[in-house]
Amino acid sequence: MRIGVPKEIKNHEYRVGLTPPSVAELVAAGHEVVVETRAGSGIDFEDQDYIDAGATILPDPAAVFAAADMIVKVKEPQASEIALLEPRHLLFTYLHLAADKPQAEGLVKSGATCIAYETVTAARGGLPLLKPMSEVAGRMSVQVGAHYLEKEQGGRGVLLGGVPGVAPAKVAILGGGVSGVNAAQMAVGMRADVTIYDISNDRLAELDMFFSSQIKTAYASKAAIAAAVKNAHLVIGAVLVPGAAAPKLVTREMVKTMKRGAVLVDIAIDQGGCFETSHATTHEDPVFEVDGVIHYCVANMPGAVARTSAFALNNATLPFALKLANLGAEAAMKADPHLANGLNVSGGKIRHQAVAEALDLPF
Template identity: 55%
Template sequence: MRVGAPREVKDNEFRVALTPAGVYELVQRGHLVMVERGAGVGAGLSDGDYRTAGAAIVEGPDEIYSGADLVVKVKEPQPQERARLRPGQILFAYLHLAADRAQALELMRSGAICIAYETVTSPFGGLPLLAPMSEIAGRLAPQAGARCLEKSMGGRGVLLSGAPGVPPAEVVILGAGTVGTQAAMIALGMGASVIVADRGAEPLRRLSARFGNAARTIFSTPTAIAELVRRADLIIGAALVPGAAAPKLVSRGMLAGMKAGAVIVDVAIDQGGCCETSRPTTHSDPAYVVDGVIHYCVTNMPGAVPRTSTFALASATLPFVLALADKGLGALRDDSHLAAGLTVARGEIVNASVAAALGLPFAPAQKISKS
């Protein structure tokens, strides 16, 4: 199969979908791998590294999209990339369609077979291709929040750890999953006072078992969240419903009761965000203010550390990339966990959660495969 890895074009996105090690494995299996010139430079991977591994270096995206049967990316295709997709071409990338109707419609029009990293499942439970980036985003969230709390950034001028005789900052984490757990670990390490809210008893038990009394936990209810928001210096939005839009846990009205210069880091922004006032931002313009509260809503947070993120992501995706390259769409029939990532196929939405979130018709994947 012809496999293509284009250079990412999203704002300040320096990750790349394949490492030279992954290219080498594909080439050894008899596949042709095309890598766009400069695709790995931001992650410290040169064109020479890819050539040595056996890749063909191509000059631009047109050669990737016109020549590849399987396009492997990191972030969702941008408008100019969606216009290049062909009917029947396989796209394997993060898509996050539940909060992006325009992208969903364009992918449907393309006729491509679109498989989303974020809904591929594991035999052991969980989302194995979302997890590594969730771990990194969770670890980055307290760092981003700490910067935004600095006075020069418009924040309250609060240090997460406090100082001798001065209490630490109050960090509230909404969600006790992968992002929330990693955010709690880093915030605790930075010396903050941390409380984590979640609707599930089991995630809260796991978090309590890991951190003991260092991180306080509370069942998430609208009343509890309203009180937590009022007290918080930093809120980290970490709630996830796989494939669906994130729940809106912080309303516009709650902002009025927050401290001036408090910060919201909404890691769930890829799925629409946990806060009513959240909207997507970029690394070049990461934050904005609503009612005196700073909102940091960068949609590709792990792109800030592209080398770490590239190796973590590519290691997780490679077995699935190899299966798709070896078997084509047969890989979906052979692996129900990979098939769980199938989201758009031949003009239809085949993921029920995405269809419901966007108010679009849902077509069962079996119907698509038979056609």
């Protein structure tokens, strides 16, 4: 198969769909890879690295889309990329369609087959292609939360870990999945006072075993969340209902009760956000304030640590990319029902039930 890697064009996105080591694996399996010039230069993968891995460098996205049957990307296609998609194309990337109707309609119109990283499943449960980025975003959420709690950043002037004789900051993590656990690991490492809220009792039990006395767990009832938000210095939104828009767990009224200079980090913003007061921001302008509370709502947090993220993402996507390239989309999805769960759009239709329901589009 001919596989194409365009340069990412979303604001401050430096990751790349395939790293040079991944290209070498695909070439060794007998495939042809075309890469847009400077596709990886933002994270120090130069054209020569791709040439050494066996790729051909092409001058622009139009040339890459024209030459390739499968397009491997990181972020959802932007309007200029959707315009290049044809029915013969297989698009393998993050889509996050549930909160993005214009993109969904564009992909439906293109006729292309679109497999979304975020809805591919795993035999042992979970979302294996979301996992590495959730790990990154979870770990980063505490780093950025600590930063914006600093007075100079408009924060409350509170050190997460406190010091001897001064209590540590209270960190409330909503959602104890992959990103929530990774956030907790960092917050515990910084000696904060951490509580994780979830609606899955099984998950709460696992977290209790895993962290022992290092954290507290609580069932995520409305009352528990209201109390947590009121007392917290840092609230991290890390919930997910797969394929659907994030539930709005924290209302505008709850934000009004928060401490001045407290920080909200809405990791779930890529699914619409779990705070009513959230709206998506970029790395260029990452925060805004509502009622004296700092909101950090960057939809592509892993982009800030793009080199780590590109390697982590490729570790997870490469086995699937190889399967798709070796067998073709149809046979690969037939052979692997978990890969088939990634199918969001094909033949001019939405093919994922939760996505169709979230967008109120036919399935």
